[in-house]
Amino acid sequence: MQTLDLAPIHHAHGDIVLPGSKSISNRCLLLAALADGVTDIRDLLDSDDTARMLEALQTLGVEMKQLAAHDWRITGCRGQWPVRQADLFLGNAGTAFRPLTAALAFSQGEYRLSGVPRMHERPIGDLVDALRQAGADIQYEGNAGFPPLHILPARVAGQHTLQIRGNVSSQFLTALLMALPLLNEQTRIEVVGELISKPYIEITLNLMAKFGVKVEREGWQAFTVPAASQYSSPGELYVEGDASSASYFLAAGAIAGGPVKVHGIGLDSIQGDVRFVDALREMGAVIEHGDNWISASAPASGKLKALDMDCNHIPDAAMTLATAALFADGTTRLRNIASWRVKETDRLHAMATELRKVGATVEEGQDYICITPPARLTPNATIDTYDDHRMAMCFSLVALGQTPVTINDPGCVAKTFPDYFERFAAITGAGA
Numbered sequence: 016m017q018t019l020d021l022a023p024i025h026h027a028h029g030d031i032v033l034p035g036s037k038s039i040s041n042r043c044l045l046l047a048a049l050a051d052g053v054t055d056i057r058d059l060l061d062s063d064d065t066a067r068m069l070e071a072l073q074t075l076g077v078e079m080k081q082l083a084a085h086d087w088r089i090t091g092c093r094g095q096w097p098v099r100q101a102d103l104f105l106g107n108a109g110t111a112f113r114p115l116t117a118a119l120a121f122s123q124g125e126y127r128l129s130g131v132p133r134m135h136e137r138p139i140g141d142l143v144d145a146l147r148q149a150g151a152d153i154q155y156e157g158n159a160g161f162p163p164l165h166i167l168p169a170r171v172a173g174q175h176t177l178q179i180r181g182n183v184s185s186q187f188l189t190a191l192l193m194a195l196p197l198l199n200e201q202t203r204i205e206v207v208g209e210l211i212s213k214p215y216i217e218i219t220l221n222l223m224a225k226f227g228v229k230v231e232r233e234g235w236q237a238f239t240v241p242a243a244s245q246y247s248s249p250g251e252l253y254v255e256g257d258a259s260s261a262s263y264f265l266a267a268g269a270i271a272g273g274p275v276k277v278h279g280i281g282l283d284s285i286q287g288d289v290r291f292v293d294a295l296r297e298m299g300a301v302i303e304h305g306d307n308w309i310s311a312s313a314p315a316s317g318k319l320k321a322l323d324m325d326c327n328h329i330p331d332a333a334m335t336l337a338t339a340a341l342f343a344d345g346t347t348r349l350r351n352i353a354s355w356r357v358k359e360t361d362r363l364h365a366m367a368t369e370l371r372k373v374g375a376t377v378e379e380g381q382d383y384i385c386i387t388p389p390a391r392l393t394p395n396a397t398i399d400t401y402d403d404h405r406m407a408m409c410f411s412l413v414a415l416g417q418t419p420v421t422i423n424d425p426g427c428v429a430k431t432f433p434d435y436f437e438r439f440a441a442i443t444g445a446g447a
């Protein structure tokens with residue numbers, strides 16, 4: 016296993032051009048593939064998660080051409096996958112696995128979908144239950160409720176109403192919404208229980224609208240996809256910079272002087288994680304923003320304030336708050352984040368375990384975490400990253416406490432941000 020030793024960092028300062036948003040990239044790829052017409056997608060994220068989606072679409076026979084490093088031309092197949100039988104390996108990409116499951120369940124092919132071992136521990140039963148209501152034939156190849164999946168040809172039909180649970184992952188509702196236009200009948204989706212990670216549904220609805228499908232909604236409770244909803248290509252689409260990836264750099268600016276300025280997103284971003292800046296502001300950071308950039312600097316006092324926040328709306332960027340909390344003046348409490356337990360790893364447990372290694376006092380609840388920083392961070396901690404890109408990126412912030420830290424398996428950042436540590440070095444002078 017590779018390790019990365021980060022030397023103590025005294026100051027963070029500079030500019031970062033963000034990689035494309037993972038959530039927008041994988042949605043745009045699928046929508047372009049399902050659409051009528053040719054779509055040029057610009058500034059696409061180049062990472063493991065998008066590579067899995069691109070590979071899958073290629074295996075399904077979708078015509079695609081790489082125009083430049085981050086620009087792809089996709090020729091839509093209007094939901095008629097040219098390849099009717101295929102095995103797809105989707106790594107640990109939730110944004111590929113869940114939406115492809117729905118889009119393939121509504122086609123007449125036979126497909127097997129699998130991923131890395133952790134993907135086979137991440138739930139998908141709520142989505143399969145909803146798809147089965149529409150007549151989809153989906154079998155579990157391992158444990159019921161989890162991948163791998165075997166999708167068989169079936170007579171799917173628009174039901175007037177489908178129900179879906181929303182309290183484990185919003186990706187299930189996203190997947191259903193994106194696939195329903197393939198049925199060509201008006202369908203109403205009712206959300207059962209409390210929907211989590213709501214802003215990701217806004218991304219889905221926004222991008223579906225760009226591809227010509229307007230979903231009617233009743234708050235967060237029900238969504239109706241009208242009959243004759245056919246996706247049509249918008250021609251050209253630009254992917255915003257990734258708001259979750261921005262969080263590490265903005266936190267660095269807030270902790271270690273700044274300003275650190277991220278380019279590629281503004282406060283009007285369609286990504287919910289842009290609201291991370293509200294949390295940083297509440298911690299006392301100085302935030303500035305413009306058309307397509309945001310910057311963060313440390314508070315005048317030099318010390319961040321502790322935070323008590325419901326983080327359900329920003330589950331990914333909330334992890335960054337957990338390590339930023341090491342630099343606060345008291346106990347930070349991050350609440351309503353039970354979904355952390357079913358992501359790349361059990362993030363509540365992983366975060367608690369690793370924060371303790373740098374000296375923090377941590378309370379790990381079923382759906383919350385409380386972090387009290389030590390008087391002085393423990394130097395030379397070796398951080399395990401659990402094959403979780405965000406664990407690796409979050410713990411790079413420890414070095415900003417002028418504390419040497421070792422990151423195990425730093426390469427796991429490839430899931431969403433392959434050159435993260437090079438970019439981090441550029442604003443901090445950290446060895447990478």
Ligand SMILES: O=C(O)C1=C[C@@H](OP(=O)(O)O)[C@@H](O)[C@H](O)C1
Nearest residue numbers: 038110184185186212215330354
């Ligand atoms: O739809 C999306 O693009 C995502 C939704 C969120 O997942 P949950 O809805 O499972 O919280 C988020 O954590 C994930 O990284 C991306």
Ligand SMILES: C=C(OP(=O)(O)O)C(=O)O
Nearest residue numbers: 107108109110331358359
């Ligand atoms: C939860 C995440 O990924 P996924 O899209 O695989 O759910 C994440 O990127 O933090």
